[in-house]
Amino acid sequence: MALIVPSILSADFTRLGEQVKAVAEAGADRIQVDVMDGHFVPNISIGTLGVEAVRRSTTLPIEAHLMITDPARYVDDFLRAGANVIIAHREVLPDPRPLLNYIRQHGAKAGLAISPETPATAVADYLDDADLILVMTVHPGFGGQALIPECLTKVTQIRQMLTQRGLTRDIEVDGGIHEGTAVQAVVAGANVLVAGSAIYNDRETPQQAMQKLRALIGH
Ligand code: DX5
Numbered sequence: 758m759a760l761i762v763p764s765i766l767s768a769d770f771t772r773l774g775e776q777v778k779a780v781a782e783a784g785a786d787r788i789q790v791d792v793m794d795g796h797f798v799p800n801i802s803i804g805t806l807g808v809e810a811v812r813r814s815t816t817l818p819i820e821a822h823l824m825i826t827d828p829a830r831y832v833d834d835f836l837r838a839g840a841n842v843i844i845a846h847r848e849v850l851p852d853p854r855p856l857l858n859y860i861r862q863h864g865a866k867a868g869l870a871i872s873p874e875t876p877a878t879a880v881a882d883y884l885d886d887a888d889l890i891l892v893m894t895v896h897p898g899f900g901g902q903a904l905i906p907e908c909l910t911k912v913t914q915i916r917q918m919l920t921q922r923g924l925t926r927d928i929e930v931d932g933g934i935h936e937g938t939a940v941q942a943v944v945a946g947a948n949v950l951v952a953g954s955a956i957y958n959d960r961e962t963p964q965q966a967m968q969k970l971r972a973l974i975g976h
Contacts, residue, residue, distance in 0.1 A: 758948075759948045759950050760787065760948065761784070761785055761950055761970055761971060761974070762786060762820065762952070763780040763785050763952060763956040763967070764789040764822075764931070765777065765957075766789075766791040766802065766900040766953045767900045767954040767956070769957070773811070773814065777814040779964055780963050780967055781814075782964070783963065783964040783967035783971075784967060784971060786818075787817055787819065787841075788811050788815060788818075789931075790819060790820070790840070791803075791822050791900075792804055792807070792821055792822060792824060792825060793824045793825070793897075793898060794824070794826060797824050797846065797897075798897045800898040800899055805837070808839055808840050811839075819839060819841055820840065820842035820844060821838075822844045822891070823835070823845050824846060825849075826849050828843075828845035828846070828850075828856060829859070832856070832859060832860060833863075836860075840865060841866065842865060842867075842868055843866075843867060844867075844929075845857075845869065846897075847870065847871050847875055848871070848875055853886065853887075858886065861888070866889065867888050868888065868889040868890070869887040869890055870892075870897075871890070871892060872893045872896065873893055873895070873907070876911070877911040877915050881918055884919055884922060884924055884926060888927065889928070890928050890929070891929040891931055891951075892908055892911050892915065892930050893908065893932055894930045894932040894938075895931075895932025895933050896932075900954045901954040902933055903933050904938045905933070908930075909930075909941060910945070912928055912946045913945050915928055916946030917946075927948055928946055928947050928948060929947065929951060930942045930945075930947040930949070931951035934952045935952060936955070939970055939973050943974055950970070950974065
C-alpha cells in the first residue's frame with residue numbers, strides 16, 4: 758500500500774480546479790504543488806497563488822515542494838496559503854533542523870528532499886526531525902522526465918536507516934513515477950508516490966490514470 762500524490766505541474770491550468778477535484782474524487786491522498794524559483798532549479802513555476810488555488814479546490818492535504826534557494830524566507834507565506842506539508846531541499850540547508858522544527862511548530866508536516874546528486878547519508882542526522890524524506894527520482898525542475906533508477910537505491914538505504922532506528926517516516930519519490938516504475942519504487946521502500954505527467958496527460962483522464970496506478974500499488 759502506498760499513497761498517491763498527484764503533482765499539478767502537468768495539469769491543465771486553464772481548468773486547475775476541475776483537475777484537482779478529478780484526482781481528489783479518484784482517491785488522491787494529497788496534492789503536490791511544485792514551487793520553483795528559477796534559481797535553485799532552472800525553471801520558474803508557481804508560488805503561493807498555486808497553493809491558494811488548490812486550497813480553494815479541495816480539502817485534501819496540500820504539500821508545497823519548495824525547489825527554491827531560500828525556503829525559510831517563504832515558509833510563513835505557504836503556511837498562510839494553506840499548505841499542510843512543506844518540503845525543503847537539503848542542498849540549500851547547511852543545517853535543516855531549525856527549518857524543519859519551525860515548520861512543525863507552525864502546524865505543518867516537515868519534509869526534507871534530496872536531489873539525485875545528494876547521497877542518502879546527507880539526511881541521516883535529520884530523520885527524527887522530518888516527517889517525510891523526499892527522494893527526487895529526476896533532476897528537479899521539470900515534469901515528464903524518466904526516472905533515474907540509481908535514486909531508488911537511496912530509498913532503500915533511507916528505509917534501512919529508519920528501520921535501524923525504529924523510526925516510521927514517509928519516504929516519498931518524485932519524478933518519472935508511472936505504471937512502469939511505481940511498483941519498483943514501492944519495492945525499494947517508498948510509501949508515497951508523486952506523479953505528475955502520469956496523471957495529467959492527453960492519453961486518458963486523471964481519474965483513469967489514478968485508477969491504473971492505484972490498481973498497481975494497492976489501497
Ligand atoms: C520535478 C518535479 C516533478 C513533478 C512530477 O522538479 O518535482 O518531479 O513533481 O513530474 P513527473 O511525474 O511528470 O515526472
